[in-house]
Amino acid sequence: MPHILVLPGDHIGPEVVHEALKLLPLITASTGVEFTLDHDLCGGASLDAHNDSVTEAVLKKCTEADAVFFGSAGGPEWGTRQPNPESGLLRIRAMMEIFANLRPCYFASEALVGRSPIKEEIVRGVDFMLIRENCGGAYFGKKIEQEDYGCDPWEYSRKEIERVARVAGALAMQTSPPTQVTSADKANVLASSRVWRRIVTEVFEREFPEVKLQHQLADSLAMMMITQPTRWNGIILTDNTFGDILSDEAGGLTGSLGLLPSASLAGPPGGKLGQNSVGGARGLYEPVHGSAPDISGKGLANPVAQVLSLAMMLRYSFNMHKEAEIVEKAVAKVLDTKEAGGLEIRTGDLGGKAGTKEMSEAIQSEVKRMLAL
Ligand code: NAD
Ligand code: IPM
Ligand code: MN
Numbered sequence: 001m002p003h004i005l006v007l008p009g010d011h012i013g014p015e016v017v018h019e020a021l022k023l024l025p026l027i028t029a030s031t032g033v034e035f036t037l038d039h040d041l042c043g044g045a046s047l048d049a050h051n052d053s054v055t056e057a058v059l060k061k062c063t064e065a066d067a068v069f070f071g072s073a074g075g076p077e078w079g080t081r082q083p084n085p086e087s088g089l090l091r092i093r094a095m096m097e098i099f100a101n102l103r104p105c106y107f108a109s110e111a112l113v114g115r116s117p118i119k120e121e122i123v124r125g126v127d128f129m130l131i132r133e134n135c136g137g138a139y140f141g142k143k144i145e146q147e148d149y150g151c152d153p154w155e156y157s158r159k160e161i162e163r164v165a166r167v168a169g170a171l172a173m174q175t176s177p178p179t180q181v182t183s184a185d186k187a188n189v190l191a192s193s194r195v196w197r198r199i200v201t202e203v204f205e206r207e208f209p210e211v212k213l214q215h216q217l218a219d220s221l222a223m224m225m226i227t228q229p230t231r232w233n234g235i236i237l238t239d240n241t242f243g244d245i246l247s248d249e250a251g252g253l254t255g256s257l258g259l260l261p262s263a264s265l266a267g268p269p270g271g272k273l274g275q276n277s278v279g280g281a282r283g284l285y286e287p288v289h290g291s292a293p294d295i296s297g298k299g300l301a302n303p304v305a306q307v308l309s310l311a312m313m314l315r316y317s318f319n320m321h322k323e324a325e326i327v328e329k330a331v332a333k334v335l336d337t338k339e340a341g342g343l344e345i346r347t348g349d350l351g352g353k354a355g356t357k358e359m360s361e362a363i364q365s366e367v368k369r370m371l372a373l
Helices: 012-021 024-031 044-050 055-065 085-096 109-117 160-173 193-206 218-229 240-254 304-316 321-335 356-371
Strands: 003-009 036-039 065-072 101-108 127-133 179-183 214-218 236-240 263-265 282-285
Touching: 003 012, 003 044, 003 085, 003 160, 003 214, 003 218, 003 356, 012 065, 012 218, 012 304, 012 356, 024 321, 036 263, 044 085, 055 240, 065 085, 065 109, 065 236, 065 304, 085 282, 101 160, 101 240, 127 160, 127 240, 160 179, 160 236, 179 193, 179 218, 179 240, 193 214, 282 304, 304 321, 304 356, 321 356
Parallel strands: 003 036, 003 065, 065 282, 127 236, 179 214, 179 236
Antiparallel strands: 101 127, 101 263, 263 282
16 A cells, blocks of 8 residues: 655645645545555755754654655745755655656646747647756765865765766666767856766766767756757756756746656665555656745646646656556646647636636546546
């Protein structure tokens, strides 16, 4: 029986998590697979209740769960003084050793291509999986924070680079022919990037010789992701900091951060490393977007990124590939134009008038229909 730890977090986190979870009973009705759910606190909610961004008890639960379903942490009321809400999420990533953060960028519905701020003919067909190293680099390591001095050492070891490169290689090999992998770094400036580039090259030459690997400097990639987005179709492999920035940029490509999901895994999908008790990958699932305090409490948040994160959880942690696809198809149907046979129900970030609930209920109805319930 798959066990899920639910950490809704702050602001729109609980709003969209609550809606996305309504899909699980439908999956149970169709498959007979019962999920057990445990809700707990992380981020600002945990700071308020326990004076810490995540408690030891919750960290322990994270390592015991088959999957963690996360909303978003943070908000202006808690500021940046340590521990801030976001530090809870970082501690969970480190504790679970979920070093590979998969952030796909594609149009959840073709009908949204015209809503991208980028010209349709340039952005149509964009479809890449950004793999962000999630447990190293400038985010972790021994920080120094003084009144007039701050330091975040940007370090990478062979082990950290090899394991995330292997996830990129394994994912590239899942299609025939294998998809291209673009590794993004700053090897012209950073020592950690030069080591990154050398070890990524070694891993691919030795273990994935069929995969075409190219290297691109992260700054020019940021530019060319806008001017030639489809050129990077396949996999983009990059470090923690570049991956954080480039994945929000990917949200700009598709027109809204409210559309992009993510999965953080402790090994290659389908592999032996980082397996959970039900034979899937141990993972944490969260949208790319944050807690959006500017729209929280109004029922306006787009639930799609959280719903698609649930689909990724079904696929990677529970090996429920068919059900994951059904959720993704239901989302596409709800977003599609009426002309294209869709329902055209969209939240404000997509130029529509629907609220979180209306959009989420439409997705549930479609999933029900597709599961023949
Ligand atoms: P944000 O992603 O929360 O919001 C950026 C913009 O996108 C805002 O205008 C917001 O309204 C919009 N937006 C985001 N998600 C949306 C959705 N589902 N539907 C509609 N519109 C949406 O980024 P921010 O404002 O820079 O950060 C707010 C807080 O969230 C900060 O405290 C930040 O640290 C935190 N944060 C947390 C996570 C996480 O927990 N995984 C991720 C990113 C940011
Ligand atoms: C993300 C967020 C987090 C990050 C913050 C909230 C710690 O921006 O998941 O992209 O920087 O990794
Ligand atoms: Mn981010």
